[in-house]
Amino acid sequence: MITVENIHKTFGDTHVLKGISTTFDTGKTNLIIGQSGSGKTVFLKCLLGLFTPEEGSIDYDGKTYSELTSAEKRDLRQEMGMVFQGSALFDSMTVEGNVMFPLGMFTKQSKSEMQDRVGFVLKRVNLIDAHHKYPSEISGGMQKRVAIARAIVMNPKYLFCDEPNSGLDPKTAILIDNLIKEITEEYDITTVINTHDMNSVMEIGEKIVFLKNGIKEWEGSKNEIFKTDNEAVTNFVYSSELFKKVRQMYIEERN
Template identity: 85%
Template sequence: MIAINDIHKSFGDAHVLKGITTVLEKGKTNLIIGQSGSGKTVFLKCLLGLFSPEEGDIEYDGKKYSSLSGDEQRDLRQEMGMVFQGSALFDSMTVEGNVRFPLEMFTKQSKSEMKERVDAVLKRVNLIDAHHKYPSEISGGMQKRVAIARAIVMNPKYLFCDEPNSGLDPKTAILIDNLIKEITEEYNITTVINTHDMNSVMQIGEKIIFLKDGLKEWEGTKNEIFKTENEAVTNFVYSSELFKKVRQMYIEERN
């Protein structure tokens, strides 16, 4: 669980985060949504420890980040897995090498222990025959699965995903969404997903936080989105014709 208490973040005169308070729940997919410029990326970087809020606190399972020593903060960051928007794989490394990289950097495991762990996570993301391929030799969906395997190889307590469906076709995007949700539940991870993909919201949005102009405008579940009267949320969610029809169907069924 990650508890965020009244955090503020500014860059010069730009007040980007304006007192956000929320709880990101363990074993659930927590989605951060909002328009460009709403503060989503800065919020995510604060959670990752890349930015330090000027005010407020962030607690990771009861540990207040600002109260930890430098070594303790480093140890905490090693409990975080990250799936980047573009997968961010090393082109010169094989799939196996990409997934093994965090183990080589941050653990003292033997080669056999590393191989066993890499094999296990690649099997979990359904990549059992891709060990010796390079990123350029596999599809975008497979690259994303490699990125997820790398993110979970060290058994993180917290998993952060930045636009995990970016550049994927709708069918593959659904597979990635479902994989992230399954891993979240199996490993009991606190998963935070930064996304603009409303299909993801409706597919796996167990908790949704909507940011607007650096404020938490609304939070709830994917089912509660249909019920909200918050105009900013409805304008964002139902900007497409598809979701307008879904909204209308919901209203008609309720009446």
């Protein structure tokens, strides 16, 4: 579990995060949503330890990040997996090399041990015959699965995903959503996903934190988001005609 208490983050005279408090549960898919400029990317980077809040605290299963030594922070970061928006694969490395990279950097495993682990996680993300291919030789959806495999190869306790469906077609996006949810439950990971994709919200949004202008405007589940009367949330969620129709169907069913 990640517990956030009253964090503030500023850049110069710009107050980006304004007293956010929330929790992200283990074994659940926790989503951060909001319009561009709402502060969700800065929030995610604070959770990753890339930015340091001026006020407040972030706890990882009882460990307060700001109170850790440099060595303890380094150890904690090794328990974090990250799926970047553009996958961030190394073009000059094969799929196997990309997934093996964290093992070579942070462990003392033998090459055969690393290859066994890489084979295991690639099989888990349904990439069995792609070991020796390069990123340019596989599709965007496959690249995203490689990125997920690399993120979980160190068996992390915390998994962070920045717009994991960016650039994917709707069908592939759903497959990636379901894969992340399955891995979260299977390995009992605390997963936090930064997204603007409402399909992801409705598919896997077990816990949703909605940010507006650096403030936590609302939080709840994918079921509760239909029930809220919060105008900022409804304006964001039902900005498309599809979700307006879903909202209307929900209202009609209640009546």
